[in-house]
Each structure stands twice: as C-alpha cells, then as structure tokens.
Amino acid sequence: MAIFYVLLLFIIIAALIAVETKNLLSAVICIGAIGFGASLMFLFLRAPDIAITQIVVEVLGLVILIRATIARDLTFISGDKEFFATVVSIVIIFVIFLAGIKVFQTLPDFGTSAFTAAAEAPGMPEPASQTYISQGLQRTGAANIVSSVVLDFRAYDTLGEATVLFTSIIGATVILRKKAKKLLEDPDK
Amino acid sequence: MLYALCFLLFMIGLYCAVVKKNMVKIVFGIMIMEYAVNLFLIMLGYHFGGVAPIIDKSQFDPGTGQIAGSFLNNSVDPLPQALVLTAIVIGLGSLALMISICIRTYEKYGTFDITQIRRLKG
Amino acid sequence: MKGMTIIVKTISSWVKVLIFMFGIYIIIFGHLTPGGGFAGGVILASSYVLLMLAFGREFVEENLSLPVASKLDCVGALLFAAIAMFGLFYGAACFFWNFIQAEYLADKETAFRLISAGTIPLSNLAIGLKVGASLFLIILVLSTFRPDVSVKEKE
Numbered sequence: 001m002a003i004f005y006v007l008l009l010f011i012i013i014a015a016l017i018a019v020e021t022k023n024l025l026s027a028v029i030c031i032g033a034i035g036f037g038a039s040l041m042f043l044f045l046r047a048p049d050i051a052i053t054q055i056v057v058e059v060l061g062l063v064i065l066i067r068a069t070i071a072r073d074l075t076f077i078s079g080d081k082e083f084f085a086t087v088v089s090i091v092i093i094f095v096i097f098l099a100g101i102k103v104f105q106t107l108p109d110f111g112t113s114a115f116t117a118a119a120e121a122p123g124m125p126e127p128a129s130q131t132y133i134s135q136g137l138q139r140t141g142a143a144n145i146v147s148s149v150v151l152d153f154r155a156y157d158t159l160g161e162a163t164v165l166f167t168s169i170i171g172a173t174v175i176l177r178k179k180a181k182k183l184l185e186d187p188d189k
Numbered sequence: 190m191l192y193a194l195c196f197l198l199f200m201i202g203l204y205c206a207v208v209k210k211n212m213v214k215i216v217f218g219i220m221i222m223e224y225a226v227n228l229f230l231i232m233l234g235y236h237f238g239g240v241a242p243i244i245d246k247s248q249f250d251p252g253t254g255q256i257a258g259s260f261l262n263n264s265v266d267p268l269p270q271a272l273v274l275t276a277i278v279i280g281l282g283s284l285a286l287m288i289s290i291c292i293r294t295y296e297k298y299g300t301f302d303i304t305q306i307r308r309l310k311g
Numbered sequence: 312m313k314g315m316t317i318i319v320k321t322i323s324s325w326v327k328v329l330i331f332m333f334g335i336y337i338i339i340f341g342h343l344t345p346g347g348g349f350a351g352g353v354i355l356a357s358s359y360v361l362l363m364l365a366f367g368r369e370f371v372e373e374n375l376s377l378p379v380a381s382k383l384d385c386v387g388a389l390l391f392a393a394i395a396m397f398g399l400f401y402g403a404a405c406f407f408w409n410f411i412q413a414e415y416l417a418d419k420e421t422a423f424r425l426i427s428a429g430t431i432p433l434s435n436l437a438i439g440l441k442v443g444a445s446l447f448l449i450i451l452v453l454s455t456f457r458p459d460v461s462v463k464e465k466e
Contacts, residue, residue: 015221019209019217038227050231061281061284104196139412141412157271165445281446
C-alpha cells in the first residue's frame with residue numbers, strides 16, 4: 001500500500017518539474033522518470049504485460065523526444081500566456097479538480113476491485129471480467145488471460161488500434177516528407 | 190486517496206497543456222494526461238492480495254480441466270489491462286505525429302512559441 | 312553522421328542479436344507468458360533503433376530500407392485482417408472466430424504448450440510485425456528529416 005503512495009508522489013513531483021523547468025532536455029528526462037515510475041507501478045499493480053510494454057515504449061518515446069528537442073537553438077521560452085487568461089484557466093482547472101474529487105468519492109475504495117463491487121450490487125448483470133477469468137483458458141486455450149482478451153474476446157479493439165497506428169504513421173510520414181513544400185511553392189510543376 | 194492523486198496528475202497535465210506557450214511543453218502535458226489515465230484504469234482493477242491474470246501450470250488440473258480457486262478468486266481484472274495495452278502503443282503513435290508537427294512548424298517559423306506562430310500567420 | 316566510437320559499435324553489434332531474439336521470444340510465447348505482439352514489436356523496433364544510433368542511418372537503410380519497412384507494415388496489417396476474415400469461412404462464421412481452437416484443438420490436451428490457443432499466436436505474429444515495422448518507420452523518417460536551411464536564411 002505504501003509503495004503506491006511513494007511511487008505516485010514520485011511521479012507527481014517529476015511531472016511538476018517537467019512542467020515548470022525552463023530547459024527542454026530536463027523536461028524530457030523528467031518525462032522519462034514519469035514513464036519508468038509508471039512502469040514500476042504497473043508491476044506492483046500485478047500487470048506484467050503493461051509493465052513490459054510501458055518500459056520499451058518509454059525508451060522509444062524518449063528517443064523520439066530527444067530527436068525533436070536536441071539541436072534546436074531556441075528552446076528557452078519562458079513565461080506563460082496573458083495574465084488574465086492564465087488566471088481564468090487556473091480557476092477553471094481548480095473547479096474541475098474539486099468536482100472530480102467529489103466524483104471519485106463515489107467509487108469503491110482502492111483495493112476492492114470495481115468488478116467485484118459490481119457483482120455484489122443487486123440488480124446488476126454478471127461482469128464480463130469474471131467470464132474472462134473463469135472461461136478464458138477453456139474457450140481460447142491461452143494461459144495469458146490478457147492475451148486472450150486482446151486477441152480473441154475483444155479483437156475488434158486490436159483491429160481499431162492497428163488502424164489508428166497505421167493512420168498516425170501515414171500522417172507523420174506525409175508531414176515530414178520533403179517534396180510537399182516544393183509542390184506548394186511551384187504549383188505549375 | 191490514490192484516485193485523487195491520480196486525478197491531480199491528470200490536472201497537472203491539463204494545466205501544462207492549457208497555460209504553457211512552448212509547443213513541446215504542450216505535447217508533454219498531453220503525455221502526462223495519458224499516463225494518468227492509464228494508471229487510473231489499472232488501479233481500478235486491482236484488489237489487495239491479487240495475482241497477475243496469467244494462469245500458472247500449478248493452478249491447472251489437466252485431468253478435469255479445472256482452474257484452482259486461488260486463481261479464480263484472486264486474479265485482478267484483465268479487462269482494463271487489455272484496454273491499456275492498446276492505449277499505450279496508440280500513445281506512442283500519436284506522440285510521433287505530434288512531434289513531427291512540432292518539427293515541421295519549427296522549420297517553418299523558427300520557433301516553438303505558439304504566440305509567435307500566431308503573429309507570423311498574419 | 313558516421314556513428315559513435317568503436318566501443319559502442321562493438322558492444323551494440325553483440326547486443327543486437329540478443330535484443331532481436333528476445334523480441335521474437337516475447338512475441339512467440341505471448342499467449343503463455345507476459346508479453347505479446349505489442350511489447351515484442353516495440354522490442355524488435357528498438358533493436359534496429361540501437362543499430363541506427365550506433366552505426367548511423369545509412370548502415371540501417373542498407374539492411375532494411377524505408378520502402379521495405381512500409382511494405383512489412385502493410386503485410387502485418389493485412390495478415391491480421393486475413394486471420395480475422397478466415398473466421399468467416401469456418402464453423403460459426405463470424406468475424407474473429409478462433410477457428411483453429413474450435414475445430415482442431417478443442418478436444419486435445421493443448422494447454423500450456425506452444426502450439427495451442429488457435430489463432431492467438433498467429434495474430435501475435437501479425438501484430439508484432441506491424442508494430443515493429445511501423446515504429447521503426449517513424450524513427451527512420453524522423454532521423455531522415457533535415458531542416459531546410461534555405462527557408463531560415465530567407466527570413
């Protein structure tokens with residue numbers, strides 16, 4: 001229990017430094033600290049699949065971010081937007097935070113899984129997670145229940161994920177293409 | 190309480206995305222929000238004394254095809270884990286898209302400052 | 312950009328094989344142990360990124376050029392869709408029907424073996440190929456891009 005508080009406070013402190021520091025490279029390093037802290041936290045929350053994926057995605061993401069921010073001479077942009085807009089947005093964010101705290105108090109406490117709480121409530125249908133746990137091995141033959149959910153029970157999600165990834169790759173490739181600007185400048189050619 | 194801390198992390202990301210002038214800082218804010226949402230979803234499925242949703246050989250009886258009760262009653266929720274698994278990889282793809290937009294904008298205007306960019310557009 | 316020093320080159324030429332094999336292991340055993348197509352694909356991409364950082368971009372482009380990587384990306388996506396489409400022609404005739412498990416493996420003792428779970432290992436392979444190729448493609452495009460100097464000088 002205490003380990004979750006320690007890791008989450010570590011993540012929050014790293015996020016605050018990443019938001020407030022002036023140097024972009026320091027901010028990138030703090031983002032890496034957030035990612036590795038989140039990976040450790042997934043491991044303690046009994047999610048080894050997510051921990052493996054998070055730690056390797058974090059490494060690749062840091063390579064992308066450092067590629068973008070290093071060797072840019074003008075990375076020190078200090079100050080915020082106009083004063084009035086800043087105050088208004090901070091007030092709005094604070095109000096949303098207070099309302100969100102009220103909403104989170106209606107959830108079951110940390111440590112009682114939401115689907116067991118839903119199973120005990122009267123008039124609720126049987127949660128899907130219980131079916132996945134009890135019949136996943138028998139129906140799909142995969143010992144890893146997460147894998148059977150991702151690729152068999154809910155494979156439509158994975159199909160959508162593949163589509164989104166494909167689209168974002170096409171977008172990045174098109175944006176960084178070199179010929180685009182020449183075509184825009186010389187429409188006759 | 191842990192949920193509230195998670196929400197505080199989300200709010201830090203929202204503050205960074207709304208208030209900051211630097212384009213890369215806005216991307217960082219969106220990344221922090223992603224981490225907060227992933228952590229919250231995984232936390233929602235955890236319960237004390239839970240085990241990972243991966244069946245061990247010792248918990249399976251090959252004769253009757255029954256899974257041991259120690260797994261059935263203690264396993265954490267596999268559904269949020271499956272959702273977050275796809276969300277993390279999508280996050281990396283969208284991060285690459287945003288960073289490529291930032292690089293292209295820097296090449297066009299020579300700055301990451303969004304107020305400068307607005308001025309130059311004319 | 313000709314890469315880094317001789318120490319980094321030597322170590323990374325040893326380590327790249329281990330990382331690549333670890334990625335393949337994570338993909339193939341994805342239905343028995345933690346891992347799967349997503350994590351394994353990212354590990355495969357990161358082995359090529361290690362080569363790119365150590366040896367320079369030209370060395371990697373000789374091995375796996377940008378058109379080949381984009382074709383691998385498309386092959387992975389099509390393979391995943393094809394496995395889903397096969398379910399339409401077998402048995403219960405619905406999209407993403409796990410036909411190998413239902414038709415051939417259901418009454419056999421296949422739990423905890425490598426060949427089990429029907430289409431899940433095949434889908435893991437397709438997803439791993441797709442994720443690895445596309446992430447490698449992103450890094451390759453990002454490192455190919457050089458800012459155009461002439462535009463800045465005009466301003």
